[in-house]
Amino acid sequence: MIKRFFIKAEGIVQGVGFRPFVYNNAMEYSLKGWVNNNSQGVFIDAEGEEDNLYSFLNTIEKNPPPLSKVDAVSYKELEVNGFSTFTIRESEREEGRITLISPDVSTCSDCLNDIKDEKNRRYGYPFTNCTNCGPRFTIIKSIPYDRDKTTMGKFKMCPDCLDEYKDPTNRRFHAQPNACPDCGPHLFVIDKDGNKVKTGDNDSLAFTRDMLKQGKIFAVKGLGGFHLCCDAKNGDAIKELRNRKRREDKPFAVMVKDVSTLSEYCQINDIEKETLEGIRKPILILKRKSRFSLPEDLAPGQTTLGAMLPYTPLHYLLFKDGLDILVMTSANISSLPLEYDNDKAFESLKGIVDYFLFHDRDIHISIDDSVARYLHGKVRLIRRARGYVPDPYNFEIKEPILAIGPNMKNTFAINKEGYIFVSQFNGDLENLETINHYKRNIKHLSSIFSFTPKYIAVDYHPNYESTKYGEELSDNPVKIYHHHAHIVSCMVENGIDENVIGISFDGTGYGADGKIWGSEFLICGRKNFDRAAHLEYIPLQGGDRSVIEPCRMAISYIMNSLPDDEAYEKVKQLYGKKGSALLTIIKNRINCSDNCSMGRLFDAAASLIGIRDIINYEGQAAIELEAKIKPGISELYPYKIEGDVIKAADIIKGILRDRENLVDIGIISAKFHNTIIDIVLKVSCLLREKQGINKAALSGGVFQNAYLLSNCIDKLEEAGFEVFTQSLFPSNDGGIALGQIVTASLLINSK
Ligand code: ZN
Ligand code: ZN
Numbered sequence: 001m002i003k004r005f006f007i008k009a010e011g012i013v014q015g016v017g018f019r020p021f022v023y024n025n026a027m028e029y030s031l032k033g034w035v036n037n038n039s040q041g042v043f044i045d046a047e048g049e050e051d052n053l054y055s056f057l058n059t060i061e062k063n064p065p066p067l068s069k070v071d072a073v074s075y076k077e078l079e080v081n082g083f084s085t086f087t088i089r090e091s092e093r094e095e096g097r098i099t100l101i102s103p104d105v106s107t108c109s110d111c112l113n114d115i116k117d118e119k120n121r122r123y124g125y126p127f128t129n130c131t132n133c134g135p136r137f138t139i140i141k142s143i144p145y146d147r148d149k150t151t152m153g154k155f156k157m158c159p160d161c162l163d164e165y166k167d168p169t170n171r172r173f174h175a176q177p178n179a180c181p182d183c184g185p186h187l188f189v190i191d192k193d194g195n196k197v198k199t200g201d202n203d204s205l206a207f208t209r210d211m212l213k214q215g216k217i218f219a220v221k222g223l224g225g226f227h228l229c230c231d232a233k234n235g236d237a238i239k240e241l242r243n244r245k246r247r248e249d250k251p252f253a254v255m256v257k258d259v260s261t262l263s264e265y266c267q268i269n270d271i272e273k274e275t276l277e278g279i280r281k282p283i284l285i286l287k288r289k290s291r292f293s294l295p296e297d298l299a300p301g302q303t304t305l306g307a308m309l310p311y312t313p314l315h316y317l318l319f320k321d322g323l324d325i326l327v328m329t330s331a332n333i334s335s336l337p338l339e340y341d342n343d344k345a346f347e348s349l350k351g352i353v354d355y356f357l358f359h360d361r362d363i364h365i366s367i368d369d370s371v372a373r374y375l376h377g378k379v380r381l382i383r384r385a386r387g388y389v390p391d392p393y394n395f396e397i398k399e400p401i402l403a404i405g406p407n408m409k410n411t412f413a414i415n416k417e418g419y420i421f422v423s424q425f426n427g428d429l430e431n432l433e434t435i436n437h438y439k440r441n442i443k444h445l446s447s448i449f450s451f452t453p454k455y456i457a458v459d460y461h462p463n464y465e466s467t468k469y470g471e472e473l474s475d476n477p478v479k480i481y482h483h484h485a486h487i488v489s490c491m492v493e494n495g496i497d498e499n500v501i502g503i504s505f506d507g508t509g510y511g512a513d514g515k516i517w518g519s520e521f522l523i524c525g526r527k528n529f530d531r532a533a534h535l536e537y538i539p540l541q542g543g544d545r546s547v548i549e550p551c552r553m554a555i556s557y558i559m560n561s562l563p564d565d566e567a568y569e570k571v572k573q574l575y576g577k578k579g580s581a582l583l584t585i586i587k588n589r590i591n592c593s594d595n596c597s598m599g600r601l602f603d604a605a606a607s608l609i610g611i612r613d614i615i616n617y618e619g620q621a622a623i624e625l626e627a628k629i630k631p632g633i634s635e636l637y638p639y640k641i642e643g644d645v646i647k648a649a650d651i652i653k654g655i656l657r658d659r660e661n662l663v664d665i666g667i668i669s670a671k672f673h674n675t676i677i678d679i680v681l682k683v684s685c686l687l688r689e690k691q692g693i694n695k696a697a698l699s700g701g702v703f704q705n706a707y708l709l710s711n712c713i714d715k716l717e718e719a720g721f722e723v724f725t726q727s728l729f730p731s732n733d734g735g736i737a738l739g740q741i742v743t744a745s746l747l748i749n750s751k
């Protein structure tokens with residue numbers, strides 16, 4: 001029977017090939033009518049056999065184009081009209097409504113086939129893309145999303161490309177970055193002295209592969225910025241890169257030809273494989289195989305490797321002639337933002353690389369590679385950036401709020417029309433360059449979503465650069481506590497809107513008493529919280545220096561755990577004269593602040609066990625402590641809970657005793673971890689008894705520890721808790737902005 005459906009599909013449906021997709025399916029199901037779209041969604045008026053109409057609907061819901069994100073499909077039946085054809089109508093633009101923008105995603109299989117096919121006009125062309133793949137967010141200068149408002153504006157489409165662009169049945173229909181060798185961007189190679197040594201895509205690529213094989217170091221311009229690149233099998237090249245970059249032991253990420261190559265080095269389960277090969281292509285932190293044959297210098301002291309698959313045609317074309325695994329680490333001078341501009345990259349990287357593989361498609365907004373890890377059944381984002389941003393998060397907030405984010409691993413958030421947009425990772429706001437980069441990204445995200453904030457949400461920490469910026473923007477910003485924001489971020493992601501036991505284990509965070517918190521058990525709703533338990537305050541000597549030098553925390557903990565004479569003897573034995581001097585300083589509370597951070601307790605433990613007294617990158621001590629854990633150990637150290645204070649003195653004494661007795665480091669590390677897990681369980685049970693709350697939400701950077709997170713979830717679930725953790729947004733400070741914006745909206749509305 002012939003029927004007529006009027007269908008509406010909402011979500012990311014513009015600029016992602018939705019109309020050609022609808023057109024082709026309408027042909028497939030012999031439907032007549034039309035399709036068009038505006039910023040509210042795609043509208044389809046379709047007439048045909050009833051069965052076909054339902055199959056058509058099902059395809060739209062279940063198998064939409066890869067870059068689209070269909071939030072809702074609705075339809076109503078109309079009187080049959082007697083259409084004779086199916087047509088694509090021009091898209092409409094409405095004033096005042098935003099257009100959702102797709103993140104930059106990896107090359108699709110059709111485009112890959114194009115570049116592999118010798119007869120195709122895009123054979124070997126490194127900038128091949130279509131509506132299903134390629135650059136988006138990184139090339140958009142302003143809206144509406146049209147070619148002339150992107151960095152592709154300077155390339156005029158050739159007649160062949162224009163034909164594709166105008167053909168509704170073509171997968172390059174309205175693909176704004178559409179290009180081919182005749183009309184699009186090209187590669188060239190510059191040496192470190194600034195000489196152009198190669199031009200042309202093929203020659204540049206062949207030269208690059210050849211030099212990489214000879215151990216040379218390159219800066220490769222990619223999608224969101226530059227990578228530093230060398231052959232990951234070449235230990236000398238890696239050593240040279242470390243020397244030149246002055247990066248002692250922070251792990252390098254690799255890019256690998258394919259999953260089967262990667263599986264020679266790492267264990268990969270099905271979900272990990274799916275993530276690696278999926279369209280977003282994050283760096284995935286994988287467990288190494290026990291026989292690991294790549295140079296140890298890639299990621300010293302680790303049992304994991306960060307790896308990703310190629311995500312642009314340029315990357316694919318590097319993996320030829322015997323190259324199958326490359327170091328691909330963000331090209332920046334330590335702690336400065338990622339390089340993305342040809343001239344600036346040349347100036348700052350010429351002392352590090354031998355050559356630059358440049359191209360002439362500008363990157364307007366730089367974006368780092370996203371980083372994720374599979375833990376306890378889920379792939380969890382650690383850094384949310386390329387491939388994920390600016391995906392919207394469905395959450396209705398009425399007032400326009402800019403949540404300014406934390407100081408470290410900054411992201412910020414804005415809201416509009418029922419969505420929250422959490423920004424890309426902006427880095428640590430510790431230098432002018434990064435702060436300017438952050439401010440530019442706030443302006444850009446606001447402009448592409450036509451967003452003007454009415455309220456500003458900031459962290460309570462008065463010295464955060466982000467807070468200071470928020471105070472510049474507003475006389476009366478809404479202040480949110482750091483650890484509350486962590487837990488709310490987790491609650492929102494899991495759709496929880498009732499009180500939970502929130503456990504925020506973190507490196508830092510300004511507390512309601514002006515001290516630094518970080519081992520928090522909160523009784524917590526989205527709007528308010530009560531602090532229910534935490535570690536005892538320990539003096540943190542020397543501010544940030546004690547973060548870089550975990551031995552300082554270890555000495556504080558020894559002082560706190562032993563009688564004076566024993567403490568002095570122990571410190572002298574472990575840390576020598578310098579340690580004793582430091583102990584005196586701490587005893588006299590010179591330049592000390594109170595701190596109860598769980599991150600610092602992990603640092604102290606790592607130092608006491610003898611793993612590391614000084615770190616070279618954030619979290620290193622804790623990461624190496626976790627890497628040492630000996631499996632199968634169930635013992636733990638004693639500890640005390642007095643009122644709402646958890647006392648770690650007995651843990652410290654236990655570690656010192658074990659170390660004196662030359663107990664295996666792996667066993668001490670396991671016992672330490674088991675103790676923290678036991679604290680989580682015991683305190684949660686005590687709070688459940690008192691409060692009658694059975695939901696536990698875990699967040700904070702310390703929960704990036706795989707052993708800790710997995711065991712906490714298991715133990716809490718065994719004890720009957722409903723446990724909530726994060727995966728879409730990082731549990732580290734990269735997730736803070738989401739919590740800030742939601743809590744701020746509730747505080748504003750109750751004013
Ligand atoms: Zn494609
Ligand atoms: Zn062309």
Ligand code: FE
Pocket residue numbers: 482486506507508509700701732733
């Ligand atoms: Fe934090």
